[in-house]
Amino acid sequence: MIRLLIADDHPVVRAGLRAVLESEPDFAIVAEAATAERAVELAAEPGVDVVLMDLQFGPGSAMNGAQATAAITARPGAPRVLVVTTYDSDADTLPALEAGATGYLLKDAPPEELAQAVRAAAAGRSALAPSVADRLLERMRTPSAALSARETEVLGLVADGLTNQQVSQRLHLSQATVKSHLVHVYTKLGVDSRTAAVREARRRGLIR
Amino acid sequence: MIRLLIADDHPVVRAGLRAVLESEPDFAIVAEAATAERAVELAAEPGVDVVLMDLQFGPGSAMNGAQATAAITARPGAPRVLVVTTYDSDADTLPALEAGATGYLLKDAPPEELAQAVRAAAAGRSALAPSVADRLLERMRTPSAALSARETEVLGLVADGLTNQQVSQRLHLSQATVKSHLVHVYTKLGVDSRTAAVREARRRGLIR
DNA sequence: GCGCCGGTCAACCTTTTGATTGATGCTGCT
């Protein structure tokens, strides 16, 4: 019997996962959490084998699913965490996997796939949705040239429509520095304008 | 007894809505549809009072929820359509409401709110999520100054990172025309740079 | 200690973009 904890802020999704998974004879939903904090608490209790973790917990939440995943898997004897989320982007996927998630599924997965993934997670095997696996492999191939923290910060403000001047004021920098960061961002992303950089970074899930 | 049709491409969401709504004694789920086309077919059958309609039906779908809503409500004696979707943006909301949706809810609504909305829809009353209602009122106050088709087209390419030169080539225009369109876009959106325009248009759901 | 990298800044120059003004043709509405 695989004992499950469902962590999602949407009542409808919780009910849906419960309905889909309860029909499996070897599954038992032992708890539900509507917040990330509550999920961490409940996952610390003994008697949970797999946590189904959403990544988005609404705007009024201090902790996100990736942070909760990290908090859960940090403990010895922790349950496996299977991320089940609506949309996938690099910005979400990689932190979650780095935080110790055993698998990553999308909510539009068919019920059988969901059940298989839960069994795999319970056995300690990984379960990745094909789209996620694809992007992980792509990431392997291209050394990725991730943006530095400062570069990401500057690009984020640019994506909000700020000019170099405004960015420099906001971050207490000179315009030269802002331009310097942006030039690096452009070369790393393989583009040559701020608008293209914003688009490319968004596509790769580096911002927003 | 209110007879319901659930139209959503996610099995988990269908199960969740079914679980939440079946617990109401005056509701009966009489059908489910995993595609927009199937929803239109089933809604044409007699014996459906309210259709719970998702707007997104996956990339491999020819018809979206708004189009399905229009097809359903076009018929005399058609059931009410209550849009229940994950995220809200102006780009989705208004077409759906113009297509004849009776209400617009987000999936993170609590079960009671969902049930109330279904009863309101069945009675022909409107049910809007607060965030949606807010934006409708805001839209009333600001005469909105919608972008023209051409302006939207140009802005869309700008959002893809193209320069004015590239846009002019793509659309077989002169750069002067592209700049002219963009100036109009900027004044309509109240911004003064392409990046800010992209951000603002995205925020308002005018593009992407 | 030395090299590397990230972050900071400067000066210079080219290209792009934004702002303004003005003009033309077409369509739809009254």
Add this chain to the structure above:
DNA sequence: AGCAGCATCAATCAAAAGGTTGACCGGCGC
């Protein structure tokens, strides 16, 4: 017929952004 709105283009000027080169400092690893 007249008007408004949209789309098209031109010319011009100022501002912003992009590209290049070079420089300094601090932390980190070997």
